[in-house]
Amino acid sequence: MYVAGVGMTKVDRHYDKGFQELVYLAVKNLLNDVKEYSPQAIVVGNMMSSSLYQQDSLAAVVTDAVGLRGKGGFKVEAACGSGGHAIAAGYALIASGLYDQVLVVGVEKMSDYPTSVVTLALAQASDFEHEAIYGASFAALNALAMRLYMHKYEAKREDLALWPVRMHEHGSQNPYAQLRNRITVEDVMKSAVIADPIRLMDSAPIGDGAAAVLLTSEDVVRKLTDTPIQVAGVGLGSDGLDLASREDLLKPISIVVASEKAYKMAGIEPKQIDVAEIHDAFTITALLSIEGMGFASFGEAWKLIREGRFVAGDKPSLNLSGGLKARGHPVGATGVYQVAEVVMQLRGDFPGVKISKAEIGAAMNTGGVATLTSIIILKR
Amino acid sequence: MKISPARVWREKNARYRLEGGRCKRCGKLFYPPKTACPYCGCLEVEKTELPKRGKVLSFAIEHGVPEGFRHQAPIIVALIELENGVKVVSTLTDVNPEEVYIGMSVEATLRRIWEESDEGIIIYGIKFIPTE
Numbered sequence: 001m002y003v004a005g006v007g008m009t010k011v012d013r014h015y016d017k018g019f020q021e022l023v024y025l026a027v028k029n030l031l032n033d034v035k036e037y038s039p040q041a042i043v044v045g046n047m048m049s050s051s052l053y054q055q056d057s058l059a060a061v062v063t064d065a066v067g068l069r070g071k072g073g074f075k076v077e078a079a080c081g082s083g084g085h086a087i088a089a090g091y092a093l094i095a096s097g098l099y100d101q102v103l104v105v106g107v108e109k110m111s112d113y114p115t116s117v118v119t120l121a122l123a124q125a126s127d128f129e130h131e132a133i134y135g136a137s138f139a140a141l142n143a144l145a146m147r148l149y150m151h152k153y154e155a156k157r158e159d160l161a162l163w164p165v166r167m168h169e170h171g172s173q174n175p176y177a178q179l180r181n182r183i184t185v186e187d188v189m190k191s192a193v194i195a196d197p198i199r200l201m202d203s204a205p206i207g208d209g210a211a212a213v214l215l216t217s218e219d220v221v222r223k224l225t226d227t228p229i230q231v232a233g234v235g236l237g238s239d240g241l242d243l244a245s246r247e248d249l250l251k252p253i254s255i256v257v258a259s260e261k262a263y264k265m266a267g268i269e270p271k272q273i274d275v276a277e278i279h280d281a282f283t284i285t286a287l288l289s290i291e292g293m294g295f296a297s298f299g300e301a302w303k304l305i306r307e308g309r310f311v312a313g314d315k316p317s318l319n320l321s322g323g324l325k326a327r328g329h330p331v332g333a334t335g336v337y338q339v340a341e342v343v344m345q346l347r348g349d350f351p352g353v354k355i356s357k358a359e360i361g362a363a364m365n366t367g368g369v370a371t372l373t374s375i376i377i378l379k380r
Numbered sequence: 381m382k383i384s385p386a387r388v389w390r391e392k393n394a395r396y397r398l399e400g401g402r403c404k405r406c407g408k409l410f411y412p413p414k415t416a417c418p419y420c421g422c423l424e425v426e427k428t429e430l431p432k433r434g435k436v437l438s439f440a441i442e443h444g445v446p447e448g449f450r451h452q453a454p455i456i457v458a459l460i461e462l463e464n465g466v467k468v469v470s471t472l473t474d475v476n477p478e479e480v481y482i483g484m485s486v487e488a489t490l491r492r493i494w495e496e497s498d499e500g501i502i503i504y505g506i507k508f509i510p511t512e
Contacts (some may be wrong), residue, residue: 120446129391130412134471134493135449136442140457143440144434144469147457149481151438195457196441196477244467245410245418249438343450 083335169324
C-alpha cells in the first residue's frame, strides 16, 4: 500500500470558505502532486460537521466538491483523531482488495462560532454524561493530566513552555501553518488562562482546514507517481472514554497499544523513526504522546525536550510542521495533515523545516484525552 | 435543544447517589458505572454505592467555559480519589479557586450541575466541597 500524492489547504480562519471550498483547494494541490488520478472511493475524516453545521452525509459533500459524484464513501469520526482513523479506513478498503485507489480527505470548519460554542462541541470528545455535563471543557480535562504530570514528575511550569516555543518556531517556516509568529517562554507564561495550568499558548488554535491523501495499491502506484511512499504500519488503540476509570492518567494505553501494533506491522522499533508528527493539542498531549510512543520513558519527555532533543535532525525529529500548536488543529482534518507532512518529509519536499534522507516516518493522531489513537508508519 | 427527562432519569443513581460498578470476576470498583469491567473485560458487573469522602488528586481552574456555563465560571474541575480508591471526575464548589490543593479532603454534595435551556429541566448531580 502506498501514498501516491498529498495536498493541503493552509489552516486559517477561512470566513470565505465552507466545507467544499476547503476540500477543493486541498484536492487541487493533490492533483499537482500526481501524474493521474481516478479514486474509486472517498473516506472523510471529520468531527464536528454534525454538532456545529447540522451536516451529515459528509462524503457526498466531498464528492461533489471535487467532481467525483457517483463514487461511494463515508465519514469517519474519532473526535480530534478522526483524520488518522480515516487513513486507517482507507487503508482497509485497499488492503481488502475492494478498491485500488482511495481518496482520504480530512476537513473541519470551526471558525464560524464563538469560542464557547466550539468549546461545548469539542467537549463531546469526552464522556458527556459524566464529565462535560458538569461544564468540564476539553482543556480542563487535559489540565487535570498536566497538573498531575507536573506534580508527579516534579516538572516546572516553565519547563512545559519550551514545547510551544519550538512549535511556533517550526510553524513560522511552514506556509500551511495557521500561526506563523515566533513566541518566547515569557509569552507562554503570560498568556491568558484557559483552564489553569493550561494557558492559551499551551493550546492549539481554532481554525479551518482540509488535507487530502491518495492511497493506492502497489499494482497501480507507478502510474500515479515516481515518488511513492509506503504505508508500512497501521495501529489503533483506545482508552477509557472518561478519565476517572483510567488506572493511570499519565500512561494512555491507547497510544501504547496503537504503537505496538504499528511498529510490529512495520517491523521497526521506535528508535528507528527519523521523523514524526505527533498530536500536541495541548503541551501535555505532546508529553504523553512522546512517552506513549516509546521516544522517552514515562516521566522523562519534559527533561529530554529541555535538553534539546527532538529538534530537526535528531532521531526522531518531531513536529517540523509546527504541530497542532502552530500548524493548527482543524480537529477532524489534523490526522490527514500529519500523514501529508510526513510523506513530504520522506520525499524531501516539505516546504518548511525539513530533514534530509529520512527513511522512516510516523503520524500519531488522537481524539479525546488520548482516548482513540491511530499511528501510521510510512517508509520511503 | 432540550434534554429529554428520560435521559436525565436513567442516570439518577450514578449522578445523585454516586453509584458505580463492581466487577464480579476481578472485584475491582469503578466510576462511572459501565456494563463491562474496564479492567478485565468481564461482562458480569453489579451496581454499588461509593463512599462520599475523598481527596483531590488533580484539579483545573477552568475560565474558558462551554456555552451555557458562563454563570458558573470559573469552574473547578477535579479528579477525586474516594476513600476506597475509586476515582471520580467532578467539580468543586463552596471554595475559592486559590485555596484548592492536591491532597485536599472533600466530600460529596448534591447540587445543580446544568441548566441546558430556560425552559428545560434542571440537571442535578454530585459536586464536592472541602471538609476542613
